[in-house]
Amino acid sequence: MISIVIYPFPVKTVVSPYKEMSGEEELVIFRFHMIALWQQEAQNYLVGHHVSMYPLLPVMHGVNASLLFQAIEEMLEYYQNDQVQLAHQLKWLSVLLRRSKTIMLEEKEEVLERVNIWDELVEQDPHYKKLIASAVARELPKAVDKIVAEARAEAEAKARAEAKAKFKAEIKKAEARAKAEAEARIKEAEARAKAEAEARIKEAERIRIVAESAKAAQRMGLSVIRGRFPALLELAQAQLGKVKSADQMALLIEQMVKAPDEAMVRWLLETLAS
Numbered sequence: 132m133i134s135i136v137i138y139p140f141p142v143k144t145v146v147s148p149y150k151e152m153s154g155e156e157e158l159v160i161f162r163f164h165m166i167a168l169w170q171q172e173a174q175n176y177l178v179g180h181h182v183s184m185y186p187l188l189p190v191m192h193g194v195n196a197s198l199l200f201q202a203i204e205e206m207l208e209y210y211q212n213d214q215v216q217l218a219h220q221l222k223w224l225s226v227l228l229r230r231s232k233t234i235m236l237e238e239k240e241e242v243l244e245r246v247n248i249w250d251e252l253v254e255q256d257p258h259y260k261k262l263i264a265s266a267v268a269r270e271l272p273k274a275v276d277k278i279v280a281e282a283r284a285e286a287e288a289k290a291r292a293e294a295k296a297k298f299k300a301e302i303k304k305a306e307a308r309a310k311a312e313a314e315a316r317i318k319e320a321e322a323r324a325k326a327e328a329e330a331r332i333k334e335a336e337r338i339r340i341v342a343e344s345a346k347a348a349q350r351m352g353l354s355v356i357r358g359r360f361p362a363l364l365e366l367a368q369a370q371l372g373k374v375k376s377a378d379q380m381a382l383l384i385e386q387m388v389k390a391p392d393e394a395m396v397r398w399l400l401e402t403l404a405s
Contacts, residue, residue, distance in 0.1 A: 134163040139190045139227060141169050169233060173198055182209045186223035189231040189239075196238035199228075203245065221246055341377070348380035355384055360393045363400065370400045 138144055144165055151159040173191035176184045177198055185202040188194055203221070210217035225246045228239060349371045356367040374380045383399065390396045 134161070136163050136165050137187075138165070138167045138169075139187065140230065140232075141167075177202055180205065182206060186220050187227060189224060189228035189242075190233060192233060194231070194234050196234070196241050199224075199234075199242045200245065203242075203249075207249075221249060344377040345375060345380065348377050348384070349374065352380060352384050352387065355387050356396070359387070359390075360396050363393060363396055366397065366400050370403045373403050 136145070144167060147163045147165065149161040150157055168187055168190045169192060171191045173188045173194040176188065176191070182205055185206055188199060188202055206217060206220055210220065225243060228234070228243060231239065352371045353364070353367055356363050374383060386399055387396050390399065
């Protein structure tokens with residue numbers, strides 16, 4: 132099947148194929164031929180006697196009153212045994228002629244006057260009225276069915292579009308919620324890691340201070356030994372390193388200062404090993 136898109140008036144045209152996309156997925160691909168009537172030469176259709184195209188002549192290039200009168204005469208002869216079809220064709224011609232910008236206003240009014248006279252004659256004809264009534268009775272149920280089908284299709288398309296939009300909105304909400312939760316977890320982890328790092332730094336600083344205090348106390352203890360009992364210096368260097376508490380070292384220094392003799396200090400140092 133060949134699809135043709137006809138543009139009666141100058142507008143921005145769509146290039147074939149038309150694609151309806153969902154992200155990168157192609158949902159619908161519509162290939163068609165395009166006819167821009169304002170670019171068509173009216174004279175060519177008249178020369179070729181393409182009577183079925185005559186209702187479209189008013190919007191083609193190069194149209195004038197003389198050309199349209201000739202086309203109407205051919206239509207009268209061509210449809211002489213089908214007054215209903217003739218009436219339809221003339222109606223279409225007059226509708227497009229009223230909106231046409233390719234023909235001078237004076238010529239347009241002249242042609243419309245001729246078409247209107249013929250319309251009135253046809254519409255007053257009893258046989259035409261009977262044919263119209265019969266056509267209406269025959270086509271009305273089809274038209275109603277078509278309208279209902281189109282309305283249903285439009286409603287279904289609208290429902291699908293709304294459902295699609297709602298689905299996309301829910302996805303965006305879920306993505307935003309997941310992003311917010313992830314950011315909250317990241318911040319919580321960063322805060323916890325920062326707190327743990329600060330705690331480790333503080334503990335390391337405390338240990339450093341304690342160690343420096345112990346070393347300072349050891350140096351003070353060695354100074355006491357060096358001043359009172361130099362003979363015990365080597366023993367003191369070996370034993371004082373075993374004292375890890377600054378308070379214990381302070382008590383030991385106090386005892387060594389008050390000790391009455393070297394034997395007492397030796398005993399205090401040797402006791403540290405036990």
